[in-house]
Amino acid sequence: MERKGESELGILSLGLSILASVGFFLELALIYGFFGDDYSSGAFIAAFFVGVLIVFCGGLSFCSLVLGLAGIFQKTRVRKYAFIGTTFSVSLLCFYIVKWIALII
Numbered sequence: 001m002e003r004k005g006e007s008e009l010g011i012l013s014l015g016l017s018i019l020a021s022v023g024f025f026l027e028l029a030l031i032y033g034f035f036g037d038d039y040s041s042g043a044f045i046a047a048f049f050v051g052v053l054i055v056f057c058g059g060l061s062f063c064s065l066v067l068g069l070a071g072i073f074q075k076t077r078v079r080k081y082a083f084i085g086t087t088f089s090v091s092l093l094c095f096y097i098v099k100w101i102a103l104i105i
Contacts, residue, residue, distance in 0.1 A: 003078045010071035010082025016064035017088035023057035024092055058096045064089035 027050055034046035064085055071082030 003076060005077060007071040007074050007077035007079055007082050009067045009074065010077070010079055010085055013064045013068035013071055013085030013089065014081045015085075016060050016067065017085045017092065020057045020060040020064060020092055021088060023053060023060065024095065027053045027057065054096070054099075058093070061089045061092040061096065065093065 030046065030050050030053070034043065034050070068082050068086030068089060071077070072079050072086060074082075
């Protein structure tokens, strides 16, 4: 069976995982910027935005994982971008799991 073109699901998975990784590094910068040195009067608002960003980027990473798996199981498309996107999303989800475990402990 001849494969024709890249998987659109794989390309979308890679794009979402790149967007989620940019959001992950942005939230790390926000956490250090707002809570690294001292607490200010806007700490509650900053914590709210960081929390929303964590949930949003975690959801993007999960959606990227699902789309990447759907792209991997396509038989008629080239699956290179699906593998790359799935790898990035799994690594981001592992970071999020470790972050939530560290918050619980």
